[in-house]
Amino acid sequence: MRIRRALTGAFLAFVLVAGGIAGWRLLAEPAAGAQDRKGPEPPVTVVLAAAEARDVPVWRSGLGSVQAFQTVTVRARVDGQLDDVAFTEGQQVRQGDLLARIDPRPFQASLDQAVAQKARDEAQLANARLDLQRYQTLSRTEGASRQQLDTQRAQVAQLEATVQSDAASIDNARTQLDYTRITAPLSGRLGVRLVDAGNIVHAADTNGLVVIAQLHPIALLFTLPQDDLAAVLRRQREAVGAQPDATPEGGPREPPSNGLPVQALARDGRVLSEGRLLLADNRIDPASGTVQLKAAFPNLDDALWPGQLVSARLLLETRRGAVTIPAAAVQRGQEGPFAYVLKPDQSVELRKLRLGPQAEGSAVVDEGLAAGEQVVTDGLHRLRPGARVKPAGAQARR
Template sequence: MPLVARRTMLRIGAPIAILVVVGAVLAGRELTSTAASAAALKAAAPVATVPIEAATAQRSDVPVYLTGLGTVQAQNTVTVKSRVDGQLQAVSYQEGQDVTAGQVLAQIDPRPFQAALDQAKAAKAKDEAQLTNAQLDLQRFENLHQYATVQSVDTQKALIAQIQAQIEGDQATIDNAATQLSYTTITSPLNGRTGIRLVDQGNIVHATDTGGLVVITQLHPITVIFTLPEENLPDISAAMAQGTLQVFADTRGDEKPLDQGTLTLIDNEIDQGTGTIRLKATFPNKSNTLWPGQFVDAKLLLRTQHDAVTVPATAVQRSQDGLYVYVVKPDGTVDTKPVDVDRIADGVAVIQQGLEAGDRVVTAGQYRLQPGTHVEIREAAAASRPAAAPGA
């Protein structure tokens, strides 16, 4: 290359090289300043917290319930029927009325039955008069024993015995007629409540009618028939041997308390089709909260577990490794803790192992948590004071 051309390139390249070096130095200073600013901002920023709800694990006495579907049945149900044929003259009750044993419900025309009774009484009076005359004749025969034959005396005695038998038959006829007459006044056989009237006044009723006049159900006391799995039978039998077991009737779904009673019967066989055992409980039903045919949840109080650790059921989480809870640590962070749950029912979990009374557990907001996350307890859950809860 000519010397003149080489000198020309050197004059042009030197300023460019200087510019490149100066630009690199300035870029390095800008990057250093930006990194320092970011580090300062990061150090000044507050630690992010996750809002949660929490509750405190507590020790309490927890009743253990066995819950089954039950059907309310009346203690006694009677279909009142007529025992004689006749016209229904009067109906003395109102539909849905509470009646007592012996209270008059209806009246059947009594005139034919009264006439039959009067006829039976007249027949007895006639036979009694004949008996009196026969006894006088026997007395005359005995006084004239020198003139009366033995045969005539014996015949007279036989006649007296015959008339006496007729009188006894007359009395039986009178009793039957009086009984039939009493059937014309229909009374309630028990204390209970009447249903819908089945026969109206003025109709002819018969003793062979299948429908009856009205149905009366006894509501006080009342019973509930419910079922439980057969594997619960040994525990129930052992508990019954210790004393009377309490049963609580709740409405289906919302578990509204209805009444409290006692277990009175375990059925004498297990249903092989369903593998369940039937039980019967009796309730006083003073407020008429139980009604025949009603479906209820029957909760049998089997025993009471004392000094158990309980938390709200929402605190218990499930993973592939088992059950766990998020525990709030004193520094405001959370950590996971595996637990053994005895049972969960009615929104309360009974912890067998893993927690102690006083531990704070997260009851809502777990989906945003991981071990070490800072949390803020916004509002304590209503279940932070877990009540005694039933277990299935």
């Protein structure tokens, strides 16, 4: 009886197991068939761009402010009443142009007095010389003592010195008279008039009459990080050595034709003016770790104005025939920058890159990519090495 029950239980267990296996096969076969009918994963739609070889300018950018190339505060050099103001505010003047006149009559009188004094002393000198000749004649016949002769010689020498002093007084009086005509010490644009005609002006006045600013050329002071200084100095020496320095003695009046190119940019990125680098300051600011540089611009169209804040861009070099790709194609991982490159079978591979400078939305590729190869610029988040892709807008392959 017990044996029969055991056999019956074993038989029922076998039936249940066999039924479960059969049911699993029935459920698995349709799923497998559906998977077979689905086929491989569809290609990922991406945007591609071709790597191209072109000349790439390498810029260094910083903030700067415009200042006049030279600035002079015109002051009176003698005291007197300001008779006339001969300029208009904001006028462009040339060196030597008349700006104002101080009442010249007191200075003319001083000059006339010095001339008269010299004439009187010259007359006395002439008479003293005649007396010296008489004493010399008398001394030969002992008609005059040697003491008289020596005294007369001293009198002549004293009067000669007096005449020389008179000549110096005349020169000084003439100079003071010339100072009553106030002229422009340099070419430039005048500012606001600081003194009106009729006022008494003094040589000790600190405000002056007007300020002249040289705007053609004009200067731009800007800063760059100290890490760029060595490269800038090296390139500047190469640029200056390639062309003769035409800077006139006594300071430049025109921007140099050599030196690294510099652009002044507006806030919206427009190029306002182009000039040349003059120099780098002889010290680095330890507080900011930057160095100040100075550039000169012709500024013939008055695009730059003293006190204006601009962005400065210095052309350090131009990379000839550099391979470039859009900056959007560059990805960064634990092993450095990389890009997805299209292969002939319409799949992508991960390519490690060694990058150069980046500017204007493009990246220079020093190693890892050749001109003409295509890289993915959009749709990167769904890619993996070996994934099949379809360019955006292209017909899907069947």
